[in-house]
Amino acid sequence: MIRTAEAAPPASSRLRTAFGFAAAGALCGAVGAALPVVDGSAPPAYTAWPLLAALALLPVGVAAFFLSRRATTTAAAALVPAGVFAVGRFLVDLQVLADPLTAARPELYLPTALTAPGPAAGLWVLLAGHVLTAAAGLVAATARTEPEGGRSERFGLPATAGVVGAVGLCMAPFGSSDAFIPAGGPLDAPLPALAGGLLVALAAPVLAVLSASSGDPDARRGGLLGIAAVLVALAAPGLATAVAVDRVDAAPGPFLVLGAAVALAWPATGRAGHDLALPGRRRLHLIAAVLGVATGACAALGALTRHLDVPAGVTPPTDYAARLLWPAAVAVALTALLPKARPAFAVALAAVPLAAGQALDAALNAAKVPSVGPGPGVWFTALAVLLAGAAASTAALAGAVERDEEGADRTSPPLPLLAAALTAGLVAVGAFALPVLAAPGYVPITAFGLRVGSWGLLIALVAVLVAVGLSLVSRPGRGAALLLGAACVTATRALEYPFSASRAAGTEPGPALWLALATTALLLVAAAIRADRRSAPRPG
Template identity: 45%
Template sequence: MRLAFAVAAAGAVAQIAGPLIGVVDAAPPAAFTALPLLIALALLPPVVATAFAVGGRPIVGAAVLVGSALLAPGRVLGDLQFLLDPLVVSRPEITVPTSLAPLRAGAGLWPLLIGHLLVIAAGVLAANRAGAPYGTPYAAELDDEVRQRSAPLGLVAGIAAAFGLQLSPFTSGNAFLLAEGLIDSPWLLRFALLVAGAGVVAAALVGAGSRPSVARGVSLGAALGVLAITAPQIAAALWVPLLDAAPGPYVALVCAAGLAVSVWVTTRAHGKADPLRVAGALGLLAGLAGIAAATTTVIAVNGVAQETYSNRLFLPAGILVAALSIPLLFRASAAPVRPAFAAALAAIPLAGMSTLDAMVTATAVDATVGTGAAVWFTGAAGVLAAAAAVTALVAGSAERGEPEERPLDLVLVAPLAVAGLLAVGAFGLPVVKAKGLVPPGIWTEFRLASLGLLLAVLTIVVAVALTPVSRPHRAGALLLGCAGLVGVRVLEYPLTAARAAGSVPGPGLWLALACAGALVVAGLMVLSRR
């Protein structure tokens, strides 16, 4: 075990040494100052693993090294492409070619490859659990645990993360910087993507059938491995001119985080875990990150912050999610509030996609436009909200237990149908109308912000569809949470109407007000029928 941690630390040092020495010989510089990011990504797995070991959870620490090692073979194959032809490697954190002149690998490639191999060796050493002396924390943790049941949600998250890794890392307007996914990549990079995806799926399979500590550590280590691959891609899309964000890295990262969260909240290591408290903590952090995104800079021109309206919706969204997160931290109020909390979480991507849409549009127009801290808070809020949603759904599944036969409540069908139809119009039609203003929509002008609108509509439609056959006290809370989500949409008009001269309320505002009222009435009707 000690040797495994030492080898992992040596691997991190070697991965840092590679870019310092130079992966490509006499190459053009990197597109941005990526060395601090690369150092942090290399150090994270051994530091996290050591922290668990020092904290008395050595099996979790060892499993973190195993999970990180599962992604290393794909990274080895990807970096070997520098040896064949550096021109076709889309790694702006290393170098950005400025011509078609041939490039060759530098001396730093060998420490980088050795670092990956040391990470694999550390994983192999950490996976060997034989010979733990009796009385050590390692043996005690191993003896106290039993194998867990399968976690289907983790398997789905792992497969989705693997799919995200196969997509393009970003979109490129630079002819010398390719942005190719699985289909268009050279053969070696194609195998690298497939092997990396297989590593994530393997981590999900381990999480579905191993001891709790092993499952938790492997899923966390795999998430750190996915972070090491996707973080430079996301940073390049945000900071490098002529590059724009693509969904692949975000899908991979969010789903890998979902894999880790689902495994952690569905396992039982020492004592009974409380997923509702975990969901409450994640939701509170998501709400605070949303409030921070609403009060910080989205874009700046030559370093000067610009006034924006797209992130203002984060203020009511963050307050709503944070307010509903607090009851989840207390056992007496957690279960009744959980459905409302789960529905309200859709307000975070509703505001977040609007913010990212404005950022992507502005940075694509002019190279002097840069991003501010609000973009980072937006990403953090989205990841935390996704993790909170997964945790809340897992908690709800565990709470339901055995399925029950419930008769269809026909009295509720009419008001619920009205609420669902009004929701489609509330999010599909503009809230603000003005001459020359073209807001995003669902049927027309489908943009990045439209994804948030679509998710909100789906949340409400699913909620009203499930209400007649759900437990009344949970269904009522779910509808009231949906009413809060629609309320965030209503507040878009007073918060953003000043973005266009002569703005007036659009049909979406009146439909949103009617939808919120219908949801409140339906929710109270459901609660009154307890």
């Protein structure tokens, strides 16, 4: 006898299951904060468990509020962000188990000696809470049913807020002059806190874009409020520590995260009805194009002029890093001059900080030598970065105005596009996290390092990931343009090898070269699929 598969539980049943997981996870977070996470040799620096318990209950409280009002779609969407963030938070808290002396968690414990304290019950309860919260987010994501062909609202403000939140999450939560409270962000942390912190930071802009682009207003509201609740929970402990603990000062990171939370929650309240009067979209596009051409010109001047002023009679070193400004300048200038390539232009601008970061890093390190100072190329390069930021902001604003005027029909992306785009996003992480070239004695710059050039790589990586996410919810032509712009950025990353391979003896291609080339190819394939209107599913 052949048995048929049981029918999948209805969405309401899955939502109840998700809420149960989320409530259990929040309870574990509250109880774990009240229990000792390490042995008695390292008590908390201050009584933080009431605050931590309230913050643990905040995301599920948002979902409970909407569930009590029978807004099931909003409640389900509010649970998803907490589940995504929980994966990174699990890895961050796992650092307490791996090496408690390097995990700066004064709200949970404060070491008083160089002997590492052992784990206690509270740590296991906290980790279990993260697992339950992640499970809740996964189940809640399957409980959502988004209508086909819905109209998505503007997402310029949430996307910007997500990027600002990611920057704040990458910064130190506080400053410290106490040797037992190391002050540093996720980029300063060892594994697994490094991986967890970066996952948390990258989740902010990606979730913000996906939530804001939803065609269902209820799902949009729940997603944005869910992200805002988690960001508040992430920012508040650092500020509380700065207030309550001696020799600990406030840092700008938590303020950026709180500002991002407010910006994400504001459009979800439905009270952002009165907007400032803005120039027309044609004028905004023109301004963006002018800024783009100026950015390309400054980048080209940065590549042409010297980056170091050396004493008379001393031959200046060859600035290999500045050569990468050439492809960035060409990509930005060309896309700025093509009206139909404006989405590609907005993404391709990320190639400027990618190249400029490498050049400025080399120049600033060399300028530490006595009698060596920055040359005019440094100032042209820095100006190119500033103009690129202004051009990107203007292009994003122009796109938001155009979206408001014309509207945007949301359709589900075809499966081949999903496969190519998501694979490209995953491979892109390795393309920016690993070195492009390797040589004896050469220390490469990677996205997750602690150097000036690392910030340029990190900005480029975030731009590529955001472009991939937006391409899945954009109209075919604009989605293809976004992917082409991302391909310009990854191609610039790959060109670092031929442009600077002669900087050291015995240079060999690094793994990031092949990953960058693979990412570029995948993005081009995804762009071709997105541009093919025959592959787009018809709205149901």
